[in-house]
Amino acid sequence: MGFKSGFAAILGQANAGKSTLLNALVGEKVAIVSSHPQTTRNRILGIVTRPEAQIVISDTPGLHKPDSLLGRQMLEEIEQALDGIHALLLIVDATRKFSTGDQRALDRAGQFRGPRILLLNKIDRLRKDALLPLIDDYRKRLEFAEIIPISALTGDGVELLLRTLENYLPEGPPYYPEDQYTDQPERFLAAEIVREKVLAHTRQELPQAVAVLLDRFEEGDPITRIHATIYVDRDGQKGIVIGRAGATLKAIGTEARTELERMFGRKIFLDLFVKVRLDWRDQAAIVRQLDWRREMEATSSQGDDEDAHAENGGAA
Ligand SMILES: Nc1nc2c(ncn2[C@@H]2O[C@H](COP(=O)(O)OP(=O)(O)OP(=O)(O)O)[C@@H](O)[C@H]2O)c(=O)[nH]1
Ligand SMILES: [Mg+2]
Structure with missing residues (x-):
């Protein structure tokens, strides 16, 4: 049999373990x-290239009922990730009781006409005898091509999932070079890593109120300079991110820089600012910038305009 290649997407409600799974895959x-x-606020591509197949898998934001412009943009990202895929991975947290959120995910998965693979995640925290009744229960709720218990955290079942996925892909050449494992630009990854460290250092309401945008990203030798602004949407939240005598912001900066240096394999200078933008989640100016694909299209079409001007100038 020839080389196989194709697309899959991970669907599920927030916290099910979608991003942990993508990283494990x-x-x-x-x-x-x-x-x-x-x-997760964007669809994120992970590319797995094996001797016999290339599997391109999208992580997606958690399915939810949107109450802001950001929420609606996140749902659009999910729909785009599901467009044209060869298999759908529905992931659920097997340690939690079935909820309306699970039903929402099942309903969306039910609309997908291709093969659906159900992943019962977090089995590292599940009693063994709970698994079979759970599988039975899901079988009654929706038709699945496969049901695979996994632990995205320990990696249990992940190799089995990859081998299973290959069976659902058509034959064809790879879409991406074999050493490429994501399509995200470094700029976006850098902002995300900063946001991850903010989330790790803050609690409760704050996480969803945080956005990170890069003001500058200058690749230099020997140091890459990154200036980023952390936006919060209430006055009181600024102090929480900064912390007493700046201690929290300092820890966020150190952890983000260390991780970015490891990821990019070069020295990083990271400067962080914190700003309040009331209700930014409903403001197009910020929300649009969080969609890096749209931002890149916007800047490249500006470039096209300039080329057109130059050509016109040349012809005149
Ligand atoms: N014990 C255990 N924890 C897990 C497993 N997979 C994910 N988690 C934890 O579950 C939490 C949520 O994981 P994420 O991967 O961020 O979940 P997500 O589905 O991407 O969530 P959103 O991006 O918010 O939609 C984190 O604390 C993970 O460490 C697992 O297999 N076992
Ligand atoms: Mg996620």
Whole structure:
């Protein structure tokens, strides 16, 4: 049989372990993870190239009922990730009781016409005898091509999942070079890593109120300079991110820089600012910038305009 290649997407409610799974599948950190719901805001591509197949897998934001412009943009990202895939991975937290959120995920998965693979995640924290009744229960709720218990955290079942996925892909050449494992630009990854460290250092309401945008990203030799602003959407939250005598912001900066240096393999200078933007989650100016694909299209079409001007100038 020839080489296989194709697309899959991971669907599920917030906190099910989608991003942890993508990282486990790829074997590199491509998506940030936190214990707070709605951490992921974009579809994130992970590319797994094996001797016999290339599997391109999208992580997605958690399915939820949107109450802001950001929430609606996140749901659009999910829909785009599901467009044109060869298999759908529905992931649920097997340690939690079935909820309306699980039903929402099942309903969306039910609309997908191709093969659906159900992943019962977090089995490292599940009693063995709880698994079979759970599988039975899901079989009655929706038709699945496969049901695989996994632990995205320990890696249990992840190799089995990759081998299973290959069976659902068509034959064809790879879409990406074999050493590429994500499509995210370094700029976006850098902002995400900063946000992950903010989430790790803050609690409760704050996580969803945080956005990180890069003001400057200058690749230099020997040091890459990154200036980023952490936006919060209430006055009181600024102090929480900064911490007493700046201690929290300092810890966020140190952890983010260390991780970015490891990821990019070069020295980083990281400067962080904190700003309040009331209700930014409903403001297009910030929310749009969080969609890096749209931002890149916008800047490249500006470039096209300039080329067009130059050509016109040349012809005149
Ligand atoms: N014990 C255990 N914890 C897990 C497992 N997979 C993920 N987690 C934890 O569950 C939490 C949520 O993980 P994420 O991967 O961020 O979940 P997500 O589905 O991407 O969440 P959103 O991006 O918010 O939609 C984190 O604290 C993870 O460490 C697992 O297999 N076992
Ligand atoms: Mg996630």
